[in-house]
Amino acid sequence: MNSFSPVFTQGDFILMLKGAGITFYLTLVSGLFGTILGFLIGWARTVKFAPLYYLLGLYIEVFRTVPLIIQFVLFNSGLAIFGLRIDPFTSGLISLSIYISAYVAEVVRSGIESVPPVTVKAARGLGMTYLQSFRFIVVPVGARSVLPAWTGLMLGLMKDTSLVAVLGATPPELLRASQIIITRIQEPLAILIGAGAFYFIMCHFITVVVNRYEKSWNEKTKVAA
């Protein structure tokens, strides 16, 4: 910025738009990796092996109880102490993925356990292997029952991405971008309303996509009138 402007400029709008893009990117990438990791952890916890169950249970408890902001700082400092030079943005992305994986793991476990045992027995009784029955029966049936819970996690994740600001991660995501503008033009209400609208639009987008997907399932399995 070469000249100081006390009003909201086109550049400010672009900064917020880019910030929204960064927020969406952080949500998408950490949501993807967190879901993959959480899926593996949740699945592993359903295998009847006590040490694994409790060890992963501890993992879940730690990352669900320690405030995310502390996780960001500790993880980032930890990397520095071990001499790993990773930029704050990537460090934040990894922290977010691990954080959300703990929540996803519990959702996945409850999804797997929601499939009636007799349905799984029927699959095994047909000669399917454990992996076949898992892939063709347990995953699709379980996924339908936990989709709303998983969607809730992803919406929460989007709002949590704003905390990467504590690492001074660049480029700034939506909330950080908004704060930068507020500091300059001193119009917090208007800018926060604008930022809130951006969050709403992005969250709503996710909800609409998931709902449409869910509806296509329900239409297939609906009870005949």
Add this chain to the structure above:
Amino acid sequence: MIIIENVHKSFGKVEVLKGVNLTVEKGEVLCLIGGSGSGKSTLLMCINALETIQSGRITVDGIDVHAPATNRNKLRTKLGIVFQQFNAFPHLTARANVALAPRQVLKTSRVEARDLAEHYLAHVGLGDKLDHFPSQLSGGQQQRLAIARALAMKPDYMLLDEVTSALDPELVGEVLDTLRLLAEEGITIIAVTHEIPFAREVADRVAFFHQGVIHEIGPAKDLISNPQMERTQEFLGKIL
């Protein structure tokens, strides 16, 4: 031929099977009757290794079911099983329910699996429900779907675990009709049932289960009309 020799099975401290001996010939229809908790259903699960056993031996066509080296997934393709509870795969159409295992387990082509599914669904009277989901089917139709699904694997044996017990009375008949069809075709059937008249009509032999053992076994008509043992008389007297 299925040979069951001195099979013991416990759930924790509760011994459910206390030394069961039974031989089922190819083509035979055998009905297992007896009070609830007598171990009939458990025995069926042990025959296709959905449950483990503590001691004894079960062989199916000479293959030791519970030997560590046995490929139980392969063995189960020969042993169709239908349960009391509805267990159609809820996310698949009737056709896909039946086609899944032939496609994935027997590795048939997509077209072949589809044809198999349509053939067996028509066979159990569901030829007009191919694209219906389980939630759109009545209980009786779901059970017939489960039977078609088992038949599509072309099993040598069918294990039927009280397949009419969860049904409304008016739906029992259609499922029994389907089972009659199977019996006439000569497939070997071991059926746990409370439908005594049905057992009398279609079974070659009936076995009465009591306290974890086969208390009495004999030709269907003899055992049901003229039971020798006191417990069998008592049981039949109560339920007929």
